[in-house]
Amino acid sequence: MCLAIPVRIEEILGDETAMADIGGVRKEINVALIADLAVGDFVIMHVGYALNKIDPDEAERTLALFAELDALSQQDIIEAAQ
Amino acid sequence: MCLAIPVRIEEILGDETAMADIGGVRKEINVALIADLAVGDFVIMHVGYALNKIDPDEAERTLALFAELDALSQQDIIEAAQ
Amino acid sequence: MTEQSRTDSTDGNKRHYSHTLDLSKGKVEMVHGSGGKAMAQLIDELFLNAFSNPWLDEMNDQACFQLPAGRVVMATDSHVISPLFFPGGDIGCLSVHGTVNDVAMSGAVPKYLSAGFILEEGYPLADLQTIVTSMAAAAEEAGVYIVTGDTKVVERGKGDGCFITTTGIGVVPEGVSMGADRVTAGDKIIVSGSLGDHGVAIMSLRENLTFETTIESDTQSLNDLVAAMVEVVPDIHCLRDPTRGGLSATLNEIAQQSKVGMQVYETEIPVKPQVKAACEFLGLDPLFVANEGKLVAFCPADKAEQLLAVMRAHPKGMDAAIIGDVIEDDLQFVQMQTAFGGNRMVDWINGEQLPRIC
Amino acid sequence: MTEQSRTDSTDGNKRHYSHTLDLSKGKVEMVHGSGGKAMAQLIDELFLNAFSNPWLDEMNDQACFQLPAGRVVMATDSHVISPLFFPGGDIGCLSVHGTVNDVAMSGAVPKYLSAGFILEEGYPLADLQTIVTSMAAAAEEAGVYIVTGDTKVVERGKGDGCFITTTGIGVVPEGVSMGADRVTAGDKIIVSGSLGDHGVAIMSLRENLTFETTIESDTQSLNDLVAAMVEVVPDIHCLRDPTRGGLSATLNEIAQQSKVGMQVYETEIPVKPQVKAACEFLGLDPLFVANEGKLVAFCPADKAEQLLAVMRAHPKGMDAAIIGDVIEDDLQFVQMQTAFGGNRMVDWINGEQLPRIC
Amino acid sequence: MKYVDEYRDGGLAREIAAKICAEATPERAYHFMEFCGGHTHAIFRYGIPDLLPDNVKMIHGPGCPVCVLPIPRLDAAIELAVTHGVTLCSYGDMLRVPGSRKRSLLKAKAEGADVRMVYSCMDALRIAQENPEKEVVFFAIGFETTTPPTALVINQAKKLGLKNFTVYCNHVLTPAAISNILESPEVRELGVLPLDGFVGPAHVSTVIGSQPYHYFAEEYQKPVVIAGFEPLDVLQAILMLVRQINEGRAEVENEFSRAVTYMGNSRAKQVVADTFELRRSFEWRGLGVVPYSALKIKDSLSEFDAEKRFIVDYRSTRENKSCECGAILRGVKSPRDCTLFGDPCTPENPLGSCMVSSEGACAAYYSYGRYQERTFATDQSHPAA
Amino acid sequence: MKYVDEYRDGGLAREIAAKICAEATPERAYHFMEFCGGHTHAIFRYGIPDLLPDNVKMIHGPGCPVCVLPIPRLDAAIELAVTHGVTLCSYGDMLRVPGSRKRSLLKAKAEGADVRMVYSCMDALRIAQENPEKEVVFFAIGFETTTPPTALVINQAKKLGLKNFTVYCNHVLTPAAISNILESPEVRELGVLPLDGFVGPAHVSTVIGSQPYHYFAEEYQKPVVIAGFEPLDVLQAILMLVRQINEGRAEVENEFSRAVTYMGNSRAKQVVADTFELRRSFEWRGLGVVPYSALKIKDSLSEFDAEKRFIVDYRSTRENKSCECGAILRGVKSPRDCTLFGDPCTPENPLGSCMVSSEGACAAYYSYGRYQERTFATDQSHPAA
Ligand code: SF4
Ligand code: SF4
Ligand SMILES: [Mg+2]
Ligand SMILES: [Mg+2]
Ligand SMILES: [Mg+2]
Ligand SMILES: [Mg+2]
Ligand SMILES: [Mg+2]
Numbered sequence A, B: 001m002c003l004a005i006p007v008r009i010e011e012i013l014g015d016e017t018a019m020a021d022i023g024g025v026r027k028e029i030n031v032a033l034i035a036d037l038a039v040g041d042f043v044i045m046h047v048g049y050a051l052n053k054i055d056p057d058e059a060e061r062t063l064a065l066f067a068e069l070d071a072l073s074q075q076d077i078i079e080a081a082q
Numbered sequence C, D: 001m002t003e004q005s006r007t008d009s010t011d012g013n014k015r016h017y018s019h020t021l022d023l024s025k026g027k028v029e030m031v032h033g034s035g036g037k038a039m040a041q042l043i044d045e046l047f048l049n050a051f052s053n054p055w056l057d058e059m060n061d062q063a064c065f066q067l068p069a070g071r072v073v074m075a076t077d078s079h080v081i082s083p084l085f086f087p088g089g090d091i092g093c094l095s096v097h098g099t100v101n102d103v104a105m106s107g108a109v110p111k112y113l114s115a116g117f118i119l120e121e122g123y124p125l126a127d128l129q130t131i132v133t134s135m136a137a138a139a140e141e142a143g144v145y146i147v148t149g150d151t152k153v154v155e156r157g158k159g160d161g162c163f164i165t166t167t168g169i170g171v172v173p174e175g176v177s178m179g180a181d182r183v184t185a186g187d188k189i190i191v192s193g194s195l196g197d198h199g200v201a202i203m204s205l206r207e208n209l210t211f212e213t214t215i216e217s218d219t220q221s222l223n224d225l226v227a228a229m230v231e232v233v234p235d236i237h238c239l240r241d242p243t244r245g246g247l248s249a250t251l252n253e254i255a256q257q258s259k260v261g262m263q264v265y266e267t268e269i270p271v272k273p274q275v276k277a278a279c280e281f282l283g284l285d286p287l288f289v290a291n292e293g294k295l296v297a298f299c300p301a302d303k304a305e306q307l308l309a310v311m312r313a314h315p316k317g318m319d320a321a322i323i324g325d326v327i328e329d330d331l332q333f334v335q336m337q338t339a340f341g342g343n344r345m346v347d348w349i350n351g352e353q354l355p356r357i358c
Numbered sequence E, F: 001m002k003y004v005d006e007y008r009d010g011g012l013a014r015e016i017a018a019k020i021c022a023e024a025t026p027e028r029a030y031h032f033m034e035f036c037g038g039h040t041h042a043i044f045r046y047g048i049p050d051l052l053p054d055n056v057k058m059i060h061g062p063g064c065p066v067c068v069l070p071i072p073r074l075d076a077a078i079e080l081a082v083t084h085g086v087t088l089c090s091y092g093d094m095l096r097v098p099g100s101r102k103r104s105l106l107k108a109k110a111e112g113a114d115v116r117m118v119y120s121c122m123d124a125l126r127i128a129q130e131n132p133e134k135e136v137v138f139f140a141i142g143f144e145t146t147t148p149p150t151a152l153v154i155n156q157a158k159k160l161g162l163k164n165f166t167v168y169c170n171h172v173l174t175p176a177a178i179s180n181i182l183e184s185p186e187v188r189e190l191g192v193l194p195l196d197g198f199v200g201p202a203h204v205s206t207v208i209g210s211q212p213y214h215y216f217a218e219e220y221q222k223p224v225v226i227a228g229f230e231p232l233d234v235l236q237a238i239l240m241l242v243r244q245i246n247e248g249r250a251e252v253e254n255e256f257s258r259a260v261t262y263m264g265n266s267r268a269k270q271v272v273a274d275t276f277e278l279r280r281s282f283e284w285r286g287l288g289v290v291p292y293s294a295l296k297i298k299d300s301l302s303e304f305d306a307e308k309r310f311i312v313d314y315r316s317t318r319e320n321k322s323c324e325c326g327a328i329l330r331g332v333k334s335p336r337d338c339t340l341f342g343d344p345c346t347p348e349n350p351l352g353s354c355m356v357s358s359e360g361a362c363a364a365y366y367s368y369g370r371y372q373e374r375t376f377a378t379d380q381s382h383p384a385a
């Protein structure tokens, strides 16, 4: 029910609609809930509506978090092995 | 369009309807247009409505007319042959 | 086996389902055509159950059987009759008879059938079971096996309850060679029984015609009758079952394909009094009315009496009659000497003002 | 010949009609199913014209052909796809591919088809001709002949434009013996190409989903691919085309019939990025999505690489891949190791919330 | 079937035919018009022309209600179904008649209009009762035979208080059409249409009786014999007409006395009089505008009149200009005179109304009569004998 | 796909899992509730339980809107379609949920009701525009994620002046449900439900932000980590919860910071506030009557409220008494505790809502998890390798 997916804004079609790209699939979506939308933005789409923008920096940071953990855990393993 | 057929009244079902027999086929028909209808009467049915009763004596008379002609024509033939 | 595993357990070749199909109050749902477990269950509990035979039970997407070398015959009919149940039959047995007969009309021995169901969402499973049971009985009577099939479900309003398309395979005996183009002037025309029963039985149910008769559809398979006929007179020139369009369509088609004329005699054509009466008040000609258990045979004149005798000796041909002659005619007209004495054409049926009859 | 007789004249085997069918603006009318001259004309000018071959041209109610002694295969499919035209195909070619493939999945060489049409009153004749032309081209490509058929017309609102039921006959080569119950632990599971294309192409047209893809239906006949496979590896244990219900239904069905388990590997299963994306936002699993031009093969492990090579060398199997193993499992579960690394069940599709896809 | 089979006896037919041959004076020609399409149909179906001497010729009259309906009124019915979206109920024959631009009710149905074939007008009423959300229009056509049932359903609709049922009334009157033919220049002045007598309507007369025909017999000095629709009835009527001519009489005789009385069915006439009133004029296909030749629904029942409820547009239209239906309906031409007959005009692809109704002269000729145009053995022996 | 694939990396998963194993203190148990069905689904689909140590247990919460809708409200929707004859538009998952007497919207559809599956509420609006003669009702269910789109279509319907479009509003609120669980006797008194922390909603939080969860963290001293629905998000959130527990913290952390801010989407919150108002109370399946836990359409928009336009009858009904959905939704039982699980309750023949929605715990268990109940080789080598 809360199925939602990140989509990329390809074209702004009007006040409330935009063309979105979803891994090569194109779909017209409603963007009335999003302020300051620009082509190239990623948004979370739910039942055909954009709910929020995705912040690319935060996304990077989260991935880095996973990576940091990775480094950390390797360190643990090294320590444990010593 | 003026397709109509003699049917026999089998049963009077109400003010305006009767069950009719058509050579072994039974059909409910409207008899509102017929006065003094009795079981056993033959009527002319058109688009599900009885239009008129058939007069059995007149029917006999018409058949007799054919037959008389027959007799007459045979007499003619006999005369012609003489 | 743990409790949860029961859901997926099998019993011999049969799959197990946590609920059995509700065959009393259930309805066909879209999910029954989805390719999932609900569809598998419908197939298992309804179709496999009723039709079970070694080929079908293999549960492949196709059936595999052994045939001797020789001529093989294939025929198909889609059945869309309305109403689905009628005096003397239903779409189930009709769908077997219709195709068995088309196979048999080549002189072949029908062997295997396939069945494709197109079901409308909301159709009662109880009715579907009745139909399927009737198919199974008809197949058994005809000595054929329903060896493969397919089921689709369409949304409510995109179908009409149940359509069944059957295809039959048969084997032609040595020495038999029939065809719609093999009829020649001098042939006799024989029908196997009274005409118009099926169409009149269906019409009697039509909402705006509603009349009562004791006429039942003649729907039946004719392969046994054909086998008896072929045994005695292998050189029958042509057989045809006069279904849609009735006798008139059959005679006209064959006249054109064989480039001959036909002369039939109204007084010789068997028509039941009630069929005559119903046609009379509906303004129809019994020659245009459909049959589902009758055949027309064209055979050399010198074999006609012999063939007639064989047919009359068979329960499905007791009322067989020679009804006319094939004649030479460049114009390929079908004519009928009326009971009244005049001669008139018997043209193709014209227009479709009847309920769906097959 | 007098003027009036022209109406009934024949030209070779062709009948003559006073008007030709209006294939640009005409519509299917009830009379086209009535068994009269209008039906004969539809058959002559549309079907005979497109499908012409020696068997069909006989214009009997059945087709007669010669078969060698041996194992014969019969398969049938009713096609009710909506919409009737879609990216990559239409119901016409689909109805040929669907049945040719079911015949081919036994390892047999498909030879002859029958076709039963159920047409809705009002359906444009122009569209019907497009469909019929597409069927004819598909039959030609597959090297099969449409040798007999049937046409019914149902009232507007009792059908959905055009339903087509096809039945196919094929001949099994010596030494080939496949079956859904012949799969054993240790077999490799091979698919012939990317999955889900057909279903996604159809869904993209659904009124309330409307998305744009460049994905086209994969509808195609696979008999040539199968012939190439069987030539090199005759002892393939089973072939199946994963149509309705997708790969998951096929794997589960065969697991149950062969009483085995299956282990597949998500990373090995070919799925196009757009198909993956469409499934992602629709909440579907590509393994549940229908295909119409792909097959799954189960073969002994020691033949798998050889078979894969043959498949990849064929234009219809270029993207073939070994996707998993048949394993022993009393519970007959199908499991998948996800790209993520976990293992999960691949159950049957559940529910039908998709448009009609075949 | 009683009252049917005995009137189809082939043996008697040959004897009556022999009589006609014997009595028809070879020196003169006898031209009789059968007014009714029912007679036309019977004549062809039973091969009666084969039985008549060459100098006794049957002329087919306009008594086919399907044939005489003018195209603009058919177009209007199609428009009711298509534009107004009503459920249009019609008797079967009417469905295939081509209107303007080759449209027909059946084609409109194939394109999505809600057109229903009914066997009886009471079916239309039932459809209205069962579908209160739909506007149901009964497309009423026909002569005096078919009018009383229509009158009854209108009254029943009133009794039931139906708000969604109307009748598109096209009922026409037989005597007016006979008058029109007798008054036509072809008959009176040009002599193109020799007309020695009438075979009078069978079922129409069961309602209106034989009384109305006396005017024609007296005023125009044409004999009229009312006859049943069975083949012996027709033959007998022809014989009776031959005799009247031979004897110089011009009387109304009633061969169909088993069902037709002098005054007809007074109940039926009364319900018709209560429900309908005369139209000042009405257009007939073939005959043109004929004064006082049709009925409309009385103002007091106007709530059941489709022409009052819906704006029905009668655009003038041109018929296929080669179609000879008009002349055929006036009796001045035969189907054989039409260059379209048989090719391209056939019952499957009719170009005119006379090729549609089984009572139309063209359809009767085509379906039963084509073979007669060439020589064939009349004395074929019986095959099964 | 960007922002998807990188969050499904199996290699990273194993590393995060190793971290969890390493950091989870063997002496204690960690019980975390994932509130959302979306998390439940991801957990089973990606086999996350396989990756967790035995002492880290996930408890499935009530965050599946299909699962928590009480039967009387589903029955009411069925009644709207069946008795009131409306065109009922519903999201797909809802169609197969069994109501009273085993009825469902899909069965009602099979029996002739006009039930349409829509992908989006805007499809319902379009259906209403295209079918002005039909009453179209949108069956609105869902949490804060799904509410803003419903608000938008109601406002659009007003702008378009639609007279045939209403919404049957069943939107519910996440914080109220979390409160209810935390206030429940099972948690507070009985200790039946050990609950050490929450995996907080992903998409709900994109709208409401992380702010509302601070109350729970403070008031009940339970850590909350808001997490995306991808499997790495879930694993990372679990790790973050383990760490909070280990460190004695009870804070709100935001793993899903790429889409969730502190305040959420103010536009979305505004349109919801303009369109809906709080219900005093609302019944949840499993949780019972929860005060201020749901929304209704404001009086000023009552013309679009199906509950105002139609008389909707909420008869009290009994659920299948063996179905444990209620307890499962409260987190106190697992699907395995239900004697009906798997036989006879399956996704094809669901006896409770939790077996229908792919976010329902029973369905997730059944479709993905059954095989895990037995021993299987975890180190199977790759076949194609
Ligand atoms: S044959 Fe056809 S075109 Fe000619 S008069 Fe008759 S109906 Fe008209
Ligand atoms: S398994 Fe079925 S009956 Fe049991 S709790 Fe889950 S949904 Fe309810
Ligand atoms: Mg056939
Ligand atoms: Mg048949
Ligand atoms: Mg046949
Ligand atoms: Mg199939
Ligand atoms: Mg229907």
Ligand SMILES: [Mg+2]
Residues within 6 Å of the ligand: C061, C062, C149, C150, D075, D076, D077, D099, D102
């Ligand atoms: Mg098949």
Ligand SMILES: [Mg+2]
Residues within 6 Å of the ligand: D077, D097, D098, D099, D101, D102, D243
């Ligand atoms: Mg197939």
Ligand SMILES: [Mg+2]
Residues within 6 Å of the ligand: C061, D101, D102, D105, D240, D241, D242, D243
């Ligand atoms: Mg298949």
Ligand SMILES: [Mg+2]
Residues within 6 Å of the ligand: C076, C077, C078, D149, D150, D151
């Ligand atoms: Mg056929």
Ligand SMILES: [Mg+2]
Residues within 6 Å of the ligand: C157, C158, D120, D156, D157, D158, D159, D160, D161
């Ligand atoms: Mg339709």
